Amino acid sequence: MTDSRADIVAFADRLALAVERKRSQLVVGLDPRIDLLPMELRGEAVLGRASAADAISRFCKGIVDAVAPYAVAVKPQVAFFEALGSDGWRAFEEVCAYAREVGLLVIADAKRGDIGSTARAYSAAFLEPDGTAPPLADAVTLNPYLGHDSVEPFLLACRRYGAGVFFLVRTSNAGARDIQDATLSDGTALWQHVASLVHEWGEDLVGERGLSSVGAVVGATYPRAIGEARRAMPQAVLLLPGVGAQGATPADVARAFTSGPSSAVVTASRSVIYAFRDAADDWRAAAGREAARLAAEIWAAAGW
Amino acid sequence: MTDSRADIVAFADRLALAVERKRSQLVVGLDPRIDLLPMELRGEAVLGRASAADAISRFCKGIVDAVAPYAVAVKPQVAFFEALGSDGWRAFEEVCAYAREVGLLVIADAKRGDIGSTARAYSAAFLEPDGTAPPLADAVTLNPYLGHDSVEPFLLACRRYGAGVFFLVRTSNAGARDIQDATLSDGTALWQHVASLVHEWGEDLVGERGLSSVGAVVGATYPRAIGEARRAMPQAVLLLPGVGAQGATPADVARAFTSGPSSAVVTASRSVIYAFRDAADDWRAAAGREAARLAAEIWAAAGW
Numbered sequence: 292m293t294d295s296r297a298d299i300v301a302f303a304d305r306l307a308l309a310v311e312r313k314r315s316q317l318v319v320g321l322d323p324r325i326d327l328l329p330m331e332l333r334g335e336a337v338l339g340r341a342s343a344a345d346a347i348s349r350f351c352k353g354i355v356d357a358v359a360p361y362a363v364a365v366k367p368q369v370a371f372f373e374a375l376g377s378d379g380w381r382a383f384e385e386v387c388a389y390a391r392e393v394g395l396l397v398i399a400d401a402k403r404g405d406i407g408s409t410a411r412a413y414s415a416a417f418l419e420p421d422g423t424a425p426p427l428a429d430a431v432t433l434n435p436y437l438g439h440d441s442v443e444p445f446l447l448a449c450r451r452y453g454a455g456v457f458f459l460v461r462t463s464n465a466g467a468r469d470i471q472d473a474t475l476s477d478g479t480a481l482w483q484h485v486a487s488l489v490h491e492w493g494e495d496l497v498g499e500r501g502l503s504s505v506g507a508v509v510g511a512t513y514p515r516a517i518g519e520a521r522r523a524m525p526q527a528v529l530l531l532p533g534v535g536a537q538g539a540t541p542a543d544v545a546r547a548f549t550s551g552p553s554s555a556v557v558t559a560s561r562s563v564i565y566a567f568r569d570a571a572d573d574w575r576a577a578a579g580r581e582a583a584r585l586a587a588e589i590w591a592a593a594g595w
Numbered sequence: 596m597t598d599s600r601a602d603i604v605a606f607a608d609r610l611a612l613a614v615e616r617k618r619s620q621l622v623v624g625l626d627p628r629i630d631l632l633p634m635e636l637r638g639e640a641v642l643g644r645a646s647a648a649d650a651i652s653r654f655c656k657g658i659v660d661a662v663a664p665y666a667v668a669v670k671p672q673v674a675f676f677e678a679l680g681s682d683g684w685r686a687f688e689e690v691c692a693y694a695r696e697v698g699l700l701v702i703a704d705a706k707r708g709d710i711g712s713t714a715r716a717y718s719a720a721f722l723e724p725d726g727t728a729p730p731l732a733d734a735v736t737l738n739p740y741l742g743h744d745s746v747e748p749f750l751l752a753c754r755r756y757g758a759g760v761f762f763l764v765r766t767s768n769a770g771a772r773d774i775q776d777a778t779l780s781d782g783t784a785l786w787q788h789v790a791s792l793v794h795e796w797g798e799d800l801v802g803e804r805g806l807s808s809v810g811a812v813v814g815a816t817y818p819r820a821i822g823e824a825r826r827a828m829p830q831a832v833l834l835l836p837g838v839g840a841q842g843a844t845p846a847d848v849a850r851a852f853t854s855g856p857s858s859a860v861v862t863a864s865r866s867v868i869y870a871f872r873d874a875a876d877d878w879r880a881a882a883g884r885e886a887a888r889l890a891a892e893i894w895a896a897a898g899w
Contacts, residue, residue: 322713340725370709370716376731377684379720384680404738405674405706406768409626412674416683421644427680434708436740436763438770459740464710466742473788476778481785484777 301498302430302455303506303528307553309363309396315586316553316593318398318530319358319578320560321367321386323347327565329574344378347371350574351386354564355393357579361586364396364429366558387427397428398530402459404434404441411444418445418454430455432508432530435485442492446505449496455504455528458489460520463510463533482516486523493527502554503527509547511539511557518546521554529555534585535562541585541592552595559585605802606734606759607810607832611857613667613700619890620857620897622702622834623662623882624864625671625690627651631869633878648682651675654878655690658868659697661883665890668700668733670862691731701732702834706763708738708745718748722758734759736812736834739789746796750809753800759808759832762793764824767814767837786820790827797831806858807831813851815843815861822850825858833859838889839866845889845896856899863889 310316325336325343328350336346355365367390372383387397403413415421417431433445435458448454461471461482471482486507493505503526509517511533520529529547533539534557547555559582566581567574614620629640629647632654640650659669671694676687691701707717719725721735737749739762752758765775765786775786790811797809807830813821815837824833833851837843838861851859863886870885871878 324716368709368713368716370707370713370720373684373720374716376688376720377681380677380681380684402707402709402738403674405672406766407770409672409674412628412672412678416674416677416680434706434738434740436738436774437766437768438773438775440768440770442770462710462741464741464744466711466744466746469742469792470740470785470789471742473785474780476780476782478780481774481777485774488773 299451299453301496302449302453302504303502304498304500305429305453306363306396306455306528306556307500307502310553313361313363314590315361315363316556316589317362317582317586318364318366318556318558319354319362319563319582320400320532320558321351321354321365321564322560323350323371327568329567340375340378344375344382347375347379348382348385352389353575354578355386355390355395357575358563358582359393359395361579361582362395363556364398365390366398366400368400368560384427391425396430398430398432398457399428400432402432402434404437406437407440407443410441414444414448418448419452426452426454430457432457432459434459435488439492446492446496449504455506457506457508457530458485460486460489460507461509461513461516463512463537467510483519483523486520489527490524497526500551500553501526502551506530508532511544512537514539514543517544521547521549525550528553530558531555532558535559541588544589545592545594548593548595552593557589603755603757605800606753606757606808607806608802608804609733609757610667610700610759610832610860611804611806614857617665617667618894619665619667620860620893621666621886621890622668622670622860622862623658623666623867623886624704624836624862625655625658625669625868626864627654627675631872633871644679644682648679648686651679651683652686652689656693657879658882659690659694659699661879662867662886663697663699665883665886666699667860668702669694670702670704672704672864688731695729700734702734702736702761703732704736706736706738708741710741711744711747714745715748718752722749722752723756730756730758734761736761736763738763739792743796750796750800753808759810761810761812761834762789764790764793764811765813765817765820767816767841771814771817787823787827790824793831794828801830804855804857805830806855810834812836815848816841818843818847821848825851825853829854832857834862835859836862839863845892848893849896849898852897852899856897861893
């Protein structure tokens, strides 16, 4: 395991380079569901887990090729691979490696969070090189509920390997209200307290562009929170899910970009990867077209 | 996928039967770390990921055999398997299947939590049968931060397949203070609010013994919380980590058992599975001896 820090470029800076080169803040979420695959792949998938895993691997690689010119990163959702067990994990490894080969950043949507000694193992799983093999992903999503010792191994991976993390702060789903919106004794919401912790955790990991490799997930379905999150975490890269199938629009996320053109990225999953279901042509072409359209719309809304 | 609910025994009832039959509330955590394996297995592990995965599979199966008479369940920590990628996941599947074959319940320590559509995939991964294959685990640990829609697919699996879940409420680590102990506007701690949600989520899943298949993780390292958690969630099975390597003693957890002999289970991981490191004999014998000792001590402290 090499530790040649001179070569290490911070995740936030790598992301910024990609945003500027591609004029895009789009992250395409890879949520491969067997029942939604194109017919030509779904046929294979019924032959068992190994075949199903092969089918989702082929599907995701096809999407990667199609969206690579328009997206800065892909965000494979680990759950959909894990649902196929070890075969699914093999597909996950293939897809991550393939996306990195074609020059996309990979944000593993894993939402992990565990006590310190266990967090080290998750950091190794997702963010650290293993002998001669590169890390699986460039960044990972994390759940902050267990606090600072659950975070530290990942911050170390950010420092040592130029990795990035995105903490769940205020998520895009209806259930976010149950815990994240609980009112604290000072009148603020719990998620705002979490935002202040995320800001602190990221202060030592600010790159050359003034942005931290410790980012935050803030749902685009709750636009008011975006401005508040931006103020509470001025250096964090915000990862904004909820545009597309979940109902938010590119205009809803505009205020996330006040810290710079790469200070936020917008994820779209189902609306891009399953675009063929509302189109007459090839699934790859449909995904590419939708990614191009969305990337341009977000770029315009961001206003840089 | 069969759905013959007449045959389904609730997880809480299956756990109670095991507790009564074995006179034990011990759950052995399987945290396989290559660098801590017995020498005879560590030699193999250096040959690459597949060999390392084989080594941790053999280690965990040996521990399963050794502790089966004294423990009601094993709790494999998914992170340590995931650190070896798809090879590690294959080992995880082997260990879960083996433990179920020898009659132990399996609690997958995965701490998953994601929005509804994704939570369905995680529920499928851990708790649901797949065609002719049984579920990987009997129960899974979950992170509640995303709220009710992240929970529902798992509650459905509890109802349909007799599965169980354990929500993180107040964890055993130092970082638990950062978010879980945040003071709410009514003066209570956030984790107490989470406890009340867990109580609600579990009300429809109470089995014949009066205990719910929706349980809660409460760290034994914070004994005062155990009594408060017990009162807030009178029907929940409490999963208590922190005894052994993390410093808590069986006496610290006594008040968890006021809802019955199977109303709590105590997990010990490193102190059991690596007991051979402080002993002169075989690693299996050392683990069995430590499990027997701990199970008897907890049974006595529980006072039933």
